[in-house]
Amino acid sequence: MSAKKTEEKKKLRPLRMILRILGGILAALLLVLLVMFLIPLTETGDQTPVEGSADWMARLDDSTPLDAVVIPGTHDSGTEFVQLAFFSKCQAKDIAGQLEAGYRYLDIRLAVDGEGMKLMHGFTNCRSGAMPWNGTLTLDEVLEDCYVFLAEHPTETVIFAVKQEHGDESVADFQQILNTYVQKEPEFWLLTDSIPTVGEARGKIVLLRRYEDEAGLGSDAGIPLLWENQSGHEDVSLNTVREDNGSYTLWVQDRYEYGSEDKWAAFCAGLETAETGDGNVAIHFLSTKGTATFGHPYRYARALNGKLMEREELSGWIVVDFASAPLAEHIYEFNFR
Numbered sequence: 001m002s003a004k005k006t007e008e009k010k011k012l013r014p015l016r017m018i019l020r021i022l023g024g025i026l027a028a029l030l031l032v033l034l035v036m037f038l039i040p041l042t043e044t045g046d047q048t049p050v051e052g053s054a055d056w057m058a059r060l061d062d063s064t065p066l067d068a069v070v071i072p073g074t075h076d077s078g079t080e081f082v083q084l085a086f087f088s089k090c091q092a093k094d095i096a097g098q099l100e101a102g103y104r105y106l107d108i109r110l111a112v113d114g115e116g117m118k119l120m121h122g123f124t125n126c127r128s129g130a131m132p133w134n135g136t137l138t139l140d141e142v143l144e145d146c147y148v149f150l151a152e153h154p155t156e157t158v159i160f161a162v163k164q165e166h167g168d169e170s171v172a173d174f175q176q177i178l179n180t181y182v183q184k185e186p187e188f189w190l191l192t193d194s195i196p197t198v199g200e201a202r203g204k205i206v207l208l209r210r211y212e213d214e215a216g217l218g219s220d221a222g223i224p225l226l227w228e229n230q231s232g233h234e235d236v237s238l239n240t241v242r243e244d245n246g247s248y249t250l251w252v253q254d255r256y257e258y259g260s261e262d263k264w265a266a267f268c269a270g271l272e273t274a275e276t277g278d279g280n281v282a283i284h285f286l287s288t289k290g291t292a293t294f295g296h297p298y299r300y301a302r303a304l305n306g307k308l309m310e311r312e313e314l315s316g317w318i319v320v321d322f323a324s325a326p327l328a329e330h331i332y333e334f335n336f337r
Contacts, residue, residue, distance in 0.1 A: 040085035041130060043298040044092040045305075046324035053102035053325050056332050058155035062199030066206070067248065068277035069198065070335050071159065072328040073105025073319040074098050075287035078119035078126040078137050087294040088121045090287065090301075090321045096145040102328030104157060105283075105317050106146075109165035110139060112177055120165045139181060143205075147188050150203050157190075157201035159317075161225055163210040175215035182207070182220075193219040194247040195281060223247075230254045233291045236262040240270035240282070251275060251282040251316070256289055260303045263288045267304075274316060282316030297321045 060069060076090040077098060093101060111120045117139040119126035126137040146158050164174045182189050190196060190204035207222030215221065227243045227250060236258060243250040251274035255266045267286055274282035286304050289295025301321035308320070309327065314334045320327060 037085060040089045040298070043089065043322070045298075045301070045322040046326055047092075048324065048326055050102065050325040050329045053328060054100045054149075054153050055155055056102055056329075057104070057157065057198065057202070059336060060198045062197060062202075064198045065195055065277065066157075066159070066198060066201060067195045067279070067281045070314055070331060071105050071317040072103045072323070072331040073107065073159070073161075073283075073317050074103050074323045075107050075285060075319045075321050076121050077103075077106040077108060078142065079121050081127040081130050081134065081137070082121055083124040083127070086296060087289075088124045088297075090121070090297045092322050094145070095142050096149060098323055099145070099149045099153075099156075099158065101323060101325035102332055103323055105159040105161060105319060107319065108139075108142070108160055108162045110162060110174075110178070111164070111166040112169045112174060113138070115177075116140065117177060117181070123166060139178075143181060143185070146205055147185060150188060150205070154203040157198070157203070158205045159208060160205045161208040161210065162222070170214065171211045172214040172216075174211070175209075175213070175217060175221060179215075179217065179220070191220045191222060193221070193223055195223065195279075225250065227252045227254070231257050233257045233259070233262070236265070239266040240273045240284075245281075248279045248281055249275070251280060252285075253283070254285040256285065256287060257291060258288050259291055260288075260300050263300065264304060264307055268311075271313070271315060276315050283319060284316050285319045287319060287321040 074091055077095060079088060079090045080092060080094050082088045095106065109120050110117045119137045119142065128134045128137045128141060150156065150158065162178065164171060188205055190201055190206045196206060208225040209222040210225050213221040224245045226245055227241060238255060240251050240253040243252060253266055253270035255263060258266060267284055270284050276282045286308060287297065288300050289297055290300055305320060305322065305327055309330055314331060318331045
């Protein structure tokens with residue numbers, strides 16, 4: 001090899017190294033894109049419709065207290081399209097789709113966004129669609145879906161369980177901003193500090209709050225829904241906890257850092273422990289992210305929802321990830337056995 005060619009080869013080495021580094025970075029970015037965004041788009045769950053799922057509460061007696069009704073619910077209800085979806089996506093239907101499928105308990109995580117409010121999961125924003133140009137999912141959009149649904153299905157109700165998910169605002173400021181939304185369409189809201197009957201709740205959004213009433217709104221603040229955080233997976237024997245919520249007693253199992261088998265055991269044990277009706281509300285979360293710091297909810301929902309479909313006894317309010325109409329039907333039909 002001539003000295004000239006050797007010298008040219010030496011000059012090309014840095015360029016080749018740069019190209020290899022750039023190629024590695026591109027491959028890593030493509031992998032991140034695949035895992036974070038493309039794979040979650042395929043995680044849709046069971047999309048089978050069920051006839052009558054939008055009006056199942058019409059079969060309930062008006063005098064039945066909501067605490068005595070077996071109610072299907074969704075965990076992190078606004079996360080069909082969410083940032084870092086591999087870790088954060090918990091649903092494959094939007095709010096309108098969940099209501100049509102028969103779900104009546106919505107887990108609404110809110111943060112103040114300027115003069116309005118947006119839906120979040122942890123530090124990630126929920127979005128209104130899958131495309132990059134789709135904006136943040138706002139409370140206005142979610143409430144519009146609820147209002148349209150209730151106008152078309154006046155025998156139903158929406159249990160709207162609100163949590164302050166992110167931001168530096170005080171709870172009092174958060175409450176006041178949320179109250180401005182309520183006052184825009186007051187005829188759709190049932191504001192009370194005690195559990196209503198089915199008849200009282202028909203055609204209404206029943207506001208439940210996972211925060212103290214620091215604004216002093218009284219019954220206008222909604223029904224308290226307060227419990228201690230149930231994180232951790234070191235002790236897998238834990239299940240339902242009894243909490244005093246003023247006008248009623250809350251029994252709640254929300255072990256969201258258990259693996260599949262431990263979560264199922266906690267879920268079943270909670271069903272055996274909790275009381276329902278007569279001033280007792282039982283909420284059983286089937287949702288979990290698993291033991292990792294950043295989990296993959298779809299993996300666990302696929303296993304746990306299958307187990308739930310085979311269970312022959314349910315009570316209370318059952319809250320799931322990757323909700324489907326057949327799963328909702330399986331839950332609410334326990335009211336009519």
